[in-house]
Amino acid sequence: MEMKVERKGSIEEEKKEKVDLSGMSLDTLPNLSTNVLLITELDISNNNLESIPESLTARLLNVEKLDVHSNQLKSLPNSIGCLSKLKVLNVSGNLIESLPKSIENCRALEELNVNFNKLTRLPDTIGFELTHLQKLSVNSNKLAYLPYSISHMTTLRILDARLNCLRVLPDGLENLINLQILNVSQNFQYLNTLPYSIGLLISLIELDISYNKITILPDSIGCLKNLRKLSVEGNPLVCPSMEVVGQGLDAIKEYLSERMKGNEPGTKRRSWIGKLVRYRTFNGQTVNGAHDQDGFLLSDYRSIDGLASPRFMGLFSPRRLFSPKSYFAR
Incomplete structure (x- = not known):
């Protein structure tokens, strides 16, 4: 067995090391021949590991990337919470049913990949602590809901929750x-509605809700000015009709915008605005006091206990990552 150790010997990097033990058919981890405190990247993916020693994880105090995908792990060690510098964690392709609450202590985490496991729930308070997360991938699990605390992840750029059992999307989505x-596609018979607040995802470029049970798209989707890709196939849509859907994204957005303005027969003018006001998302003031204007002031934008604020900015792209080395090369 050959352990690959890459040393970076510059003065600035202080002999940081990347240890690669991927694809070695390991049942247990060997004693590392290097100083554990020097390891910044550890790849133990594509093995047969059923557990990771608590004692090892507790000593990886400088690790920034940890890849354990494609093993037989049923859980993560509680000492994962000691990894205060961890930025990228990939545990996809295992047998994990729940994440330890201690993962909330990994506050530097920017990318979390838990695809293809057996998760039935995420820690309820995970979003209150992981406020630097930019990519959350939890596809191909058994999640029935996403916790409300996810709405605190104001730096989040990618949320991939397809192939679960989601019934609703979390409050505070806006x-x-x-x-x-x-991406909340392929929740099949479970997901049958979208919140009106989805129209306030001002940075949204791609929305995939395909293969669910959605019959009506919220009019507010017509407000998503940056939206470039909308996937709705596999839903029993009645509004908009399949005729409108067949004309493409621009036609869908125009149709929903007209409904929102009350220009579509049988629709109630700005009914979605009233719902958002009731959610206290914003106060519903019109621009220059004119109720027929298209703009609404967001002066009462709902901050979440002072933590979520439009001042926070932050970046990545979802995919299934099962190759032994390509993931960390990204």
């Missing part, structure tokens, strides 16, 4: 002001 890609 606070994800940096979200660019939202």
Whole structure:
């Protein structure tokens, strides 16, 4: 067995090391021949590991990237919370049913990949602590809901929650002001509605809601000025009709905008605004006091206990990562 150790010997990097033990058919981890405190990247993916020693994780105090994908892990060690410098964690392709609450102590985390596991829930308070997270991938699990605390992740740019059992999307969705890609497709018979607040995801570029049970798209989607890709196939849509859907994204947005303005027969003018006001998302003041204007002031934008604020900005792209080395090369 050959352990690959890459030393970076510059003075500035102080002999930081990347240890690669991927694809070695390991059942247990060997004793590392290097000083554990020097390791900044550890790749133990594509093995047969059923557990990671608590004692090892507790000593990886300088690790920034940890890849354990494609093993037989049923849980993560509680000592994962000791990794205060961890930025990228990939645990996809395992048998994990729940994440330890201690993962909330990894406050530097920017990318979390838990795809292809057996998760039934995420820690309820995970979003209150992981406020620097930019990419959250939890696809191909058994999640029935996403916790409300996710709305605190105001730096989040990608949320991939397809192939779960989601029934609703979390309250406070509108606070994800940096979200660019939202994928909640293939929740099949479970997800049958979208919140009106989805129209306030001002940075949204891609929205995939395909293969659910959605019959009506919220009119507010017509307000998503940056939206470039909308996937709705596989839903029993009645509004907009399949005729409108067949004309493409611009036609869908125009149709929903007209409904929102009350120009579509049988629609109630700005009914979605009233709902958002009731959610206290904003106060519903019109620009220059004119109720027929298109703009609404966001002066009462709802901050979340002072933590979520439009001042926070932050970046990445979802995919299934099962190759042994390509993931860390990104």
